[in-house]
Amino acid sequence: xxLDNRERIFKLEMQEHYQIVYNFLYxxxxxxxxxxxLTQETFVRAYVKIDQYESGTNARAWLFRLAKNLFINDYRxxxxxxxxxxxxxxxxxQRDERHSMAGFVDLRIAGAMEADFxxxxxxxxxxxxxDNRAIIIMxxxxxxxxxxxxxxxxLNLNTIKSTTxxxxxxxxxxxxxxxxxxxxxxxxxxxxx
Amino acid sequence: MSxxxxxxxxxxxxxxxxxxxxxxxxxxxxxxxxxxxxxxSEEVKNLDTYQxxxxxxxxxxxxxxxxxxxxxxxxxxxxxxxx
Numbered sequence: 001x002x003l004d005n006r007e008r009i010f011k012l013e014m015q016e017h018y019q020i021v022y023n024f025l026y027x028x029x030x031x032x033x034x035x036x037x038l039t040q041e042t043f044v045r046a047y048v049k050i051d052q053y054e055s056g057t058n059a060r061a062w063l064f065r066l067a068k069n070l071f072i073n074d075y076r077x078x079x080x081x082x083x084x085x086x087x088x089x090x091x092x093x094q095r096d097e098r099h100s101m102a103g104f105v106d107l108r109i110a111g112a113m114e115a116d117f118x119x120x121x122x123x124x125x126x127x128x129x130x131d132n133r134a135i136i137i138m139x140x141x142x143x144x145x146x147x148x149x150x151x152x153x154x155l156n157l158n159t160i161k162s163t164t165x166x167x168x169x170x171x172x173x174x175x176x177x178x179x180x181x182x183x184x185x186x187x188x189x190x191x192x193x
Numbered sequence: 194m195s196x197x198x199x200x201x202x203x204x205x206x207x208x209x210x211x212x213x214x215x216x217x218x219x220x221x222x223x224x225x226x227x228x229x230x231x232x233x234s235e236e237v238k239n240l241d242t243y244q245x246x247x248x249x250x251x252x253x254x255x256x257x258x259x260x261x262x263x264x265x266x267x268x269x270x271x272x273x274x275x276x
Contacts, residue, residue, distance in 0.1 A: 010268070015261070015264075018256065018260060018261055018264060019253075019255075019256050022254070022256040022260060023253055023254050023256075026254055027251065032254075032257070036256070036257050036260055036263070039256070039260060039264070040260070040263055040264050040267055043264045043267070043268070044264075044267050044268065044271060047268050047271060048271060116250065117246070117250045118250040118251060118252075121247065121250045121251060122251070136247075140243070140244045140247050140248075141244075141247060141248060141251055143244075165234075165235055165236060168236075168237050168243070169230060169235055172228050172230065172237065172243075175228070176228075
């Protein structure tokens with residue numbers, strides 16, 4: 001592709017998404033410096049591989065796919081922090097299994113909609129599998145359609161639907177443990193399990 | 194003479210008796226967080242509420258001010274290598 005055409009597509013369709021790509025990567029890796037580095041790498045990769053992008057389609061989903069692949073394939077392999085988080089995730093899951101009320105707590109809490117849950121949500125999201133966390137971010141923070149997520153994740157639509165459902169369930173279960181410990185159980189509901 | 198605490202007709206008619214209040218939660222005055230899951234489908238019942246809750250707690254972050262300039266500098270390096 002000629003240089004001017006590459007630059008034109010990049011400037012018109014890619015560049016505007018740098019903030020949202022940074023936000024996505026920040027939520028994936030949990031710190032600003034690494035997110036900024038990964039954002040740079042994502043855009044360099046996008047520029048180099050721009051021949052693979054069909055102009056006028058969905059630049060945001062394409063960039064998220066590059067960003068997600070960079071995070072999982074490069075960052076995770078290089079970072080020892082990934083191993084630490086994995087250990088924490090295993091420990092947390094073991095705690096979850098011992099917790100007899102896990103999955104049964106109704107999170108309806110008066111005033112909680114206004115309360116600051118940000119630390120707990122970040123912590124609960126860190127305990128999700130990388131793919132699940134990526135899907136939650138795309139679906140629930142950035143309003144990606146299931147079709148866009150399928151494209152970004154390189155998975156079929158049915159897999160996205162079932163994984164999104166499971167990821168939300170896992171996130172809410174983890175938040176419910178926090179809510180129970182912090183606020184007490186307001187109500188209990190058998191989820192039919 | 195009536196006692197200052199005696200109830201006049203019609204007063205506190207809507208007040209719940211304690212034993213009823215124990216069984217039925219009062220309507221909360223603050224906005225309620227309902228993240229309940231449908232037991233059949235395992236879907237979040239109130240998806241909008243859940244998404245607003247997440248967005249309120251995970252607000253957009255501002256990228257470093259020099260990030261775009263850094264990206265453009267990296268792209269210039271790529272172009273220079275190709276030239």
